[in-house]
Amino acid sequence: VVERALITSRAGSGSSGINTAELSRGTGGQGLAGRATTQIESPIESFGPAGGDVSRAGVSDLPSRSREEIELVFDRNKGAIFALYNRALRQNPALVGKVVLELTIEPDGRVSDCAVVSSELGDPELERRLVQRVLLFQFEAKDVERITTTKPIDFFPA
Secondary structure (H helix, E strand, O other): OHHHHHHHOOOOOOOOOOOHHHOOOOOOOHHHOOOOOOOOOOHHHHHOOOOOOOEOOOOOOOEOOOHHHHHHHHHHOHHHHHHHHHHHHHHOOOOOEEEEEEEEEOOOOEEEEEEEEEEOOOOHHHHHHHHHHHOOOEOOOOOOOOEEEEEEEEEOOO
16 A cells, blocks of 8 residues: 555656756767768779669660669559459459569560469469550650560459
């Protein structure tokens, strides 16, 4: 009972707040005054800025399409891709897995080739429809070289 009296004896008194008068206002800079700096040279700087279009070594010196650009087009077409999946899901409710597509994108923006590299779905008809749909994708026409890339897509019921 004595412990309870100690705990509850100040219950109604409220907080006295934070005493900011005891805090120091003259902070910063003092610990760094005696430090020296060193200049270094790096060969990385000569490679140019990070990000943006990726240049690929090959026959041409043209830049390549960025991964971000490819992802953006797939995001724009996500509704059509998952409409195909949802249609197949009605026939087979256990349809789950990853499909890896290999596609070739031409400089004019069209997808000239698309194939299933691997699939966990086990549904050849859905895979065929996915390939046909990706062949309809249109990328921005750019002065870039032809690129062949892979794109994994995970399918699972919502």
